Amino acid sequence: MMEYNQQLKLQAYLDGELPEAEAREVANWLARDREAVALLTELRNTRQALAGFEAGFRVPESEDFYWSKIRREIERLEPVEAPVRPAIPWFKRLRGLLIPAAAAAVLAIAGLVVMQELGLRQRGTPGEAETALADAGTFTYRDFSARATLVWLTYPAENEVAGEDPIGTMD
Amino acid sequence: MRRYVISATCLAWLAIIALLFGPARVLAQPAASKFEAQLIWGTNDSKSPDPRHKPVTPEILERLKELPLKWSHYFEVNRRQFALATNEGKRIEMSDKCDIEVRNLGNSNVEVALFGKGEKVVKRTQPLPSGEILVLGGNAPNATAWLVILKRIK
Numbered sequence: 111m112m113e114y115n116q117q118l119k120l121q122a123y124l125d126g127e128l129p130e131a132e133a134r135e136v137a138n139w140l141a142r143d144r145e146a147v148a149l150l151t152e153l154r155n156t157r158q159a160l161a162g163f164e165a166g167f168r169v170p171e172s173e174d175f176y177w178s179k180i181r182r183e184i185e186r187l188e189p190v191e192a193p194v195r196p197a198i199p200w201f202k203r204l205r206g207l208l209i210p211a212a213a214a215a216v217l218a219i220a221g222l223v224v225m226q227e228l229g230l231r232q233r234g235t236p237g238e239a240e241t242a243l244a245d246a247g248t249f250t251y252r253d254f255s256a257r258a259t260l261v262w263l264t265y266p267a268e269n270e271v272a273g274e275d276p277i278g279t280m281d
Numbered sequence: 282m283r284r285y286v287i288s289a290t291c292l293a294w295l296a297i298i299a300l301l302f303g304p305a306r307v308l309a310q311p312a313a314s315k316f317e318a319q320l321i322w323g324t325n326d327s328k329s330p331d332p333r334h335k336p337v338t339p340e341i342l343e344r345l346k347e348l349p350l351k352w353s354h355y356f357e358v359n360r361r362q363f364a365l366a367t368n369e370g371k372r373i374e375m376s377d378k379c380d381i382e383v384r385n386l387g388n389s390n391v392e393v394a395l396f397g398k399g400e401k402v403v404k405r406t407q408p409l410p411s412g413e414i415l416v417l418g419g420n421a422p423n424a425t426a427w428l429v430i431l432k433r434i435k
Contacts, residue, residue, distance in 0.1 A: 239405070239406040239407070248403055251348065251349060253347055253348055255347065256344045256347035256348060257344075257412055257413045257414065258344050258347065258348055258413065258414045258415075258416060259407065259413070259414070259415050259416065260348045260349070260350075260416045260418065261403065261405060261415070261416065261417045261418070262418055262419065263395070263402060263403060263417065263418065263419040264419065264420070
C-alpha cells in the first residue's frame with residue numbers, strides 16, 4: 111500500500127512541480143514500481159478528464175448572480191421552521207380579555223342607564239294634557255319665542271256675571 | 282403595552298363609576314321649586330278703576346304682547362309666590378272667586394287646576410321650565426279679560 115506522501119509526490123510529478131533531482135528519483139521509482147505507474151496513469155486520466163470539462167463550461171450570468179440563484183433555490187427547498195411562540199401565561203391572556211370585557215360592560219351599563227333615564231323621563235314627563243271641566247271650552251296657543259303657553263277659556267259665560275262685577279268674572 | 286392595558290382598565294372603571302353616580306347625582310338634586318302666580322286684568326283703558334291695581338312689570342307686558350291678546354293694558358290684581366317640593370301640590374287663592382292648584386310633578390312638569398267660584402274649570406299638565414310662563418285666561422265683562430300667569434322662578 112502506497113503512503114500518502116508518495117501519492118502526493120506522484121501528483122506533483124505529474125503536474126511538473128518537482129525539482130529536477132526529485133523528478134529523476136520519481137522516474138526511477140516508476141521504473142521499479144508497477145503500482146506507482148498505475149496510480150500515475152489514473153491521475154493523468156483524471157486530470158485530462160477534468161481539463162476537458164472545465165474548458166468548455168461558461169456560466170450564462172455573472173458568478174455572483176449565478177450562485178445567488180443557487181442559494182435561493184436551496185433556501186426555498188429547505189423546510190421553513192415555524193417560529194416557536196413562547197407560552198403566554200393564563201393571567202396575561204385573562205388580562206387581554208379584560209379590555210373588551212370592560213368595554214362591553216361600559217356599553218351595557220351605559221345602555222341600561224340611558225334606558226332607565228329615558229324611562230324615568232318618560233314616566234316623569236306627561237307632556238301636555240288638558241282637561242276642561244265645568245263646560246269650559248278651551249283653546250291653547252303656544253308661542254315659542256315668548257316661551258309662553260296661553261290657555262283661553264270661555265268660562266264663565268260673560269252674561270253670567272256681566273254687570274255684577276265691574277272688573278271681571280274671575281278677579 | 283402593559284401601561285396601556287392598565288390605562289384602559291382604569292378608564293373603563295372610571296366610566297363605570299361616572300355612569301353609576303352621575304345620574305344619581307342628578308336625581309339627588311334638590312327638587313323643591315319656587316313658583317309665582319299672578320292674577321292679571323286686561324283692558325284697553327289706561328287706568329284701572331281699582332287704585333290697588335298696578336301695571337304689570339315690563340317683562341310680563343312684553344310677553345303678553347307677543348300673545349294673541351287684544352288688550353293694551355294689563356294690571357296686576359294679585360301676586361303669590363310659593364314653593365313646591367316634588368309631587369307636592371298647593372291650592373293658592375288668587376281672589377275670592379279664583380283659585381289655582383299647582384302640583385310640582387318633577388322634571389319641570391306641573392299640573393295646574395283652575396277653580397272659578399270653587400268649581401274646577403280646567404286642569405292642565407305640561408312642562409314649565411324656568412323662564413316659561415303659563416297663561417290661563419278668559420273674557421271678562423266690558424270687553425276686558427282676566428289672566429292667571431304661572432311661572433317657575435327657581
